[in-house]
Amino acid sequence: MIQAQSLTKRYGRKTAVDAVDFTVQPGRVTGFLGPNGAGKSTTMRMIVGLDRPSHGSVTVNGKMYREHKAPLREVGVLLDAKAIHTGRSAYNHLLAMAATHSIPASRVKEVIELTGLESVARKRVGGFSLGMGQRLGIAAALLGDPATLILDEPVNGLDPEGVQWVRNLVRHLAGEGRTILLSSHLMSEMAVTADHLIVLGRGRVIADAPVADLIGAATRKAVRVRTPYAPELAALFPGPDVSVTRSENDLLEIVGLSAAEIGNQAARAGIALHELTPISASLEEAYMALTQNDVEYRTGGSADDPAAEHRTADLQESVR
Amino acid sequence: MTTTVASTAPAATPTFVASGSALSLAGLLRSEWIKLRSVRSTIWSYATVIVISLLLALLMSSTLTLDGRQVAASDQASWMIQVSTFGIIFGQLIVAVLGVLSISGEYSTGMVRSSLTAVPRRLPVLAAKAIVLFVCTYIIGLVSIVGSYLVATPIMAGKGISASLTDPDLFLPLMSAALYLSLVAVFSLGLGTILRSSAGGIAAALGVILLLPTVLQLIPAEWVADMMPYILSNAGTDSFAMTGTMEPWQNILIVLGWVAVSLAGAAVLLKRRDA
Known part of the structure; x- marks a missing residue:
C-alpha cells in the first residue's frame, strides 16, 4: 500500500506536485493517469526517495521507502528505460542490482527468461531498442519479487504483443495481493488494465475512482x-x-x-x-474533458470553449 | 487499517508480504565490484596503467648511462624506487579519469537512479564505490610497481645498481606509491560525485593533479612556495620519491586530507540533491 499525504514538490517557483493525497491499495491495479507534465513521474520518484518532497510525505507499507531494510523487495520500480549504464550487459546490470540485496544469480536468470531477454542478455545495453530497454527495466523491477510494483509508462515502445504481456503480468501480480501503480497518458490502455484510476492534472488529483465509476460518469x-x-x-x-x-x-x-x-x-x-x-462519449473523450483545464502543454485551439469547461466541471464533480 | 483494506479490495486476496534477503554492506561491495569489472573503461584503464609502467621502467633502466661511475650502496635503493615508480606519475592521470567515470558514468546514463533506488540511504553506495575502487587500484598499482621492479632489476644490475624487495628502504616507498595511486582514484571519485559530469570531473581532477602545482610555481610569493608541499600531487610523489622535506607518513596524511575533503563534499551533495 502506498499512502501520500499532502505530498508537494516545488522546483523554484513552479509547483510540480501540489499537496496530493491518495492511497494505492494492494490487490488491484491502480492506474496513474494524466497529461504530460501533470506530475506523475515526479510523484513516483518521490515514492522511492529519488526526489525529496518540498512538503508532505509518502509511505510504502507504512514506512518511508528509505526506512525499509530491503527496499528492492518492498518496491520494484521502472522509472524510465534509460536508468541503466549503456556500457554494461543486461545480465551484468541485473547481477549488480541483485547483489545489493544478496539476491541469487538464479533469480537474475529467472527474470531474464520472464521478460524474454535471453537472446540479448549478454549484449551491451547501449545497443538495445526502446522495447528491449523497457523489458530490461521491468526485469530489474521484478528482481526482488517486490510487494509493490511502480511502473512509469511501461508499455512505451513495446509492440502489441509486449503491451498485452505487460497487461497480463500486472493483472497476475495484483491477483497475488501485490500493490501495482501504473502510469500512462493513454486512457484506452488504462481502461483495459486498471481497476482503479488516479487522475492527475497540473500536480493535483482531479479524480480518484474505480474505472467503472469513471466510465459511468463519463458516458453521456x-x-x-x-x-x-x-x-x-x-x-x-x-x-x-x-x-x-x-x-x-x-x-x-x-x-x-x-x-x-x-x-x-x-x-x-x-x-x-x-x-x-x-x-456516447468514449473513455478517451471523458479523459480529455476531465483534463481539459489541466493540460500544461496544449497544442492550441479550443482553449476557451465554455461548454467544454462546463462539462469538465460536471465530470470532475461526479467522480470525486 | 486492516478493515479498510478488506472493504476496498475487490476480492479476499491476502496482501502480498515481501520476504527474503535484505540490503547489506557485503552485498553492496559485491555489487560495486560487478559494476566496476563489467564496463570496458575499467579494463582499459587498468591495463594501460600496467603496460605504461612496465614500458617506462624498461625505457628508463635501459637508457640510463652512468659513464662508468659507481653508485654508492646507500643510493641504490633510491635509484630502484625511481625506476619502479616512474609509471605512477602517468598512472595517476589514468586512475583519476577512471575514478571520475566510475560515478559520472552512472549520472550520464541514468544508472544512478537504479543504484539509489536499490540503496535509498545513498551514502553506502559512495562508501562501497570508494572501497572497491581503492582496493582494486591498490592491487593494480602494486602489480605495476613490482612488475616494473622485476623488469628493471636485470638491466639495472648490469649497471651495478641493485636493491632487494625485502629491503624496507625499497619496500615501504613502493607500497606508498601504490597507496597514493589508489587514493588519487578515490579523490577523483569524490570530484565526479560532486560535479556529476564526466567532462567536468575529469577536467577538475586533472586540473588539481597537473595544473595546480604548475600554476602555483608561476606565482613568486613566498607563501605560495610554502604551500607547494601540501598540493595533492606533490605530497603524493614526495611520499615515495623522498624528494620532499617531510616524513612519508606526513605526506600520506596530506593526501588523505585531500581525499577526505573530496569525499565529504560528495557525501553532503549526494545526500541532499535530487537524483
Whole structure:
C-alpha cells in the first residue's frame, strides 16, 4: 500500500506536485493517469526517495521507502528505460542490482527468461531498442519479487504483443495481493488494465475512482437527429428532463430520451427523420474533458470553449 | 487499517508480504565490484596503467648511462624506487579519469537512479564505490610497481645498481606509491560525485593533479612556495620519491586530507540533491 499525504514538490517557483493525497491499495491495479507534465513521474520518484518532497510525505507499507531494510523487495520500480549504464550487459546490470540485496544469480536468470531477454542478455545495453530497454527495466523491477510494483509508462515502445504481456503480468501480480501503480497518458490502455484510476492534472488529483465509476460518469447518453423539420421536432420535447441542442440547421442533439422514444414520437407527429444515432462519449473523450483545464502543454485551439469547461466541471464533480 | 483494506479490495486476496534477503554492506561491495569489472573503461584503464609502467621502467633502466661511475650502496635503493615508480606519475592521470567515470558514468546514463533506488540511504553506495575502487587500484598499482621492479632489476644490475624487495628502504616507498595511486582514484571519485559530469570531473581532477602545482610555481610569493608541499600531487610523489622535506607518513596524511575533503563534499551533495 502506498499512502501520500499532502505530498508537494516545488522546483523554484513552479509547483510540480501540489499537496496530493491518495492511497494505492494492494490487490488491484491502480492506474496513474494524466497529461504530460501533470506530475506523475515526479510523484513516483518521490515514492522511492529519488526526489525529496518540498512538503508532505509518502509511505510504502507504512514506512518511508528509505526506512525499509530491503527496499528492492518492498518496491520494484521502472522509472524510465534509460536508468541503466549503456556500457554494461543486461545480465551484468541485473547481477549488480541483485547483489545489493544478496539476491541469487538464479533469480537474475529467472527474470531474464520472464521478460524474454535471453537472446540479448549478454549484449551491451547501449545497443538495445526502446522495447528491449523497457523489458530490461521491468526485469530489474521484478528482481526482488517486490510487494509493490511502480511502473512509469511501461508499455512505451513495446509492440502489441509486449503491451498485452505487460497487461497480463500486472493483472497476475495484483491477483497475488501485490500493490501495482501504473502510469500512462493513454486512457484506452488504462481502461483495459486498471481497476482503479488516479487522475492527475497540473500536480493535483482531479479524480480518484474505480474505472467503472469513471466510465459511468463519463458516458453521456445523447441522440443525434437529422431532420428538415428541426424546430418542429424540438417543440415536441419541452420537458425539463430533456435537453435539445441545435448545432446545425437540420441537426439536433437530444439528451434524456432514447433513440426509440424519439423515433416513435416523430412518427406520431409525422416528422421525417434522416438520421437517428445514439452517441456516447468514449473513455478517451471523458479523459480529455476531465483534463481539459489541466493540460500544461496544449497544442492550441479550443482553449476557451465554455461548454467544454462546463462539462469538465460536471465530470470532475461526479467522480470525486 | 486492516478493515479498510478488506472493504476496498475487490476480492479476499491476502496482501502480498515481501520476504527474503535484505540490503547489506557485503552485498553492496559485491555489487560495486560487478559494476566496476563489467564496463570496458575499467579494463582499459587498468591495463594501460600496467603496460605504461612496465614500458617506462624498461625505457628508463635501459637508457640510463652512468659513464662508468659507481653508485654508492646507500643510493641504490633510491635509484630502484625511481625506476619502479616512474609509471605512477602517468598512472595517476589514468586512475583519476577512471575514478571520475566510475560515478559520472552512472549520472550520464541514468544508472544512478537504479543504484539509489536499490540503496535509498545513498551514502553506502559512495562508501562501497570508494572501497572497491581503492582496493582494486591498490592491487593494480602494486602489480605495476613490482612488475616494473622485476623488469628493471636485470638491466639495472648490469649497471651495478641493485636493491632487494625485502629491503624496507625499497619496500615501504613502493607500497606508498601504490597507496597514493589508489587514493588519487578515490579523490577523483569524490570530484565526479560532486560535479556529476564526466567532462567536468575529469577536467577538475586533472586540473588539481597537473595544473595546480604548475600554476602555483608561476606565482613568486613566498607563501605560495610554502604551500607547494601540501598540493595533492606533490605530497603524493614526495611520499615515495623522498624528494620532499617531510616524513612519508606526513605526506600520506596530506593526501588523505585531500581525499577526505573530496569525499565529504560528495557525501553532503549526494545526500541532499535530487537524483
